[in-house]
Amino acid sequence: MYEPAYDPARLTEIKRREDASFAAARPRSLALWNRGKRSMPNGVPMSWLRTSYDHPPLFISEGEGARFRDVDGNEYSDFNIADMSMFGGYAPPPVVKAVSRRVAQGSQFLLPNEDGVWVAEELSRRYALPKWQFTLSATHANTEAIRVARELTGRDTVVMFDGKYHGHFDEALVRLDAQGRIVPEEGGLPRDVSTRTRLVRFNDPGALRAALEPRDVAIVLTEPALTNNVGLLLPEPGFHEALRAATRETSTVLAYDETHTQVVGPGGLTRLWKLDPDIVTTGKSIASGVPLGAYGMTEAVAGALEEPAGTRNGKRVVATGGTLFGNPLSMAAARATMAEVLTGETYEHTQALGGRLADGIEGAIRSAGLPWTAHRFWPRSGVTFAATMPRDAREGYENLDVPLRRALRVHLANRGVWDAIVGAGPTVPVPADQTDVDRYVEAFSSFVRELAS
Secondary structure (H helix, E strand, O other): OOOOOOOHHHHHHHHHHHHHHHHHHHHHHHHHHHHOOOOHHHHHOOOOOOOHHHHHHOOEEEEEEEEEEOOOOOOOOOOOOOOOOOOOOEHHHHHHHHHHHHHHHHOOOOOOHHHHHHHEEEEHHHOOOOEEEEEOOOHHHHHHHHHHHHHHHHOOEEEEEEEOOOOHHHHOOOEEEEOOOEEEOOOOOOOOHHEEEEEEEEOOHHHHHHHHOOOOEEEEEEOOOOOOOOOOOOOOOOOHHHHHHHHOOOOEEEEEEEOOHHHOOOOHHHHHHHOOOEEEEHHHHHHOOOOOOEEEEOHHHOOOOOOOOOOOOOOOOOOOOOOOOOOOOHHHHHHHHHHHHHOHHHHHHHHHHHHHHHHHHHHHHHHHHHOOOEEEEEEEEEEEOOOOOOOHHHHHHHHHOOOHHHHHHHHHHOOOEEOOOOOOOOOOOOOHHHHHHHHHHHHHHHHHHHHHH
16 A cells, blocks of 8 residues: 655645746746637647646747747756657757658648658568558557457457556547446546456456457557556566467457657667567657657558459458548658657667666655655656556556656746656657756755655
8 A cells, every 4th residue: 555755744835835836937828828718628729738737738839959948938858758759859950851841842642652651661670560551640550450450350359458548549548447347537438438448457467368268359459568657567577478479379469559668769669679569559759749650560460451453352441541641741750750860879869868867866766765766768767656666557556646746747847847747757858968867857856855854
């Protein structure tokens, strides 16, 4: 059972003070928010932009490199990087140049162009999967991967791991309640949504085999390491081997979602850990924040989409596609990003800075005498409010301490650091330098010192 290692009254005092400072320093953001309430629910263009934080939303003017500025002129070293979508940084020159040129030449034709071929070839090289398709987001990529798997297997059920996040589509928006029942995660979902997905505990091969045993599962969809809702859940030794063996034994498609974990290097954890999936999905940072999702497949899986040239030949078409999917603007951004921004050298740079960040977080925890744990995940670092890392979502949720994370986030923001959303961890973007990392560590250290005093 989680017990806070601090005085809750002290946390409340810090949070009240920091909230007041946050509002006082951002009058133009507050004015725009109030104006926005007249034309948008919650005063923002996407409701999540308000509900994800308990402090007022920031309105942003510009960003460059690893930093952005709000409309009140406050600058932030960004470790949320737009929930991983801006890992390559803001306004990287090669992408600015490629996108500007593409817009001038026409950004959409509903026809393919050469950049799309290049991007598919590069993703094939990075992930060792031969065939690729494109969408506008990783959510769309996961949706289409499920549809392809259903067509291929003739089955309906999807298996995911508790604590996951794979986007805002019906099958992914369920969770386990305190009694272990699958329930809707948010409102507006179909009444039968809980019947479409089977959730099992991460790092539990026995539970996975039981979920697959009826042989009615079309696909297992998972991140190689769960990164989004409960901090970081790393696989235990042998887990991925057991996952691959169980899916093969039951003729179930295995898909890895690398949308967040791709920040570890070219080809993500699939390449780094030598994983062997049937499908990989990705998105966010592969086009430097220009909308693009993608999924790669083995030849066998791609057969569900392949058709004889010029005719459907009586074959049922899988429900994929969208008017703007694979558009030339997204492809130009992705080509420039993978050719010149997300290179082997830049991944090495972020990994080194991620280690520096983890060292700083760990040192601050130890100096304050707090029984917490710093984690290291290449460019992404963070803290678990327990003596050991969680092995599944149940342990992760127990130690999440949302009030503590919210107090930390606003404290950091008032000191020029934009932290990751609650449930994630700070990630060092490509253009960051030691100054950004040291700014984070200094602000984090001052918070834990005050909390523990």
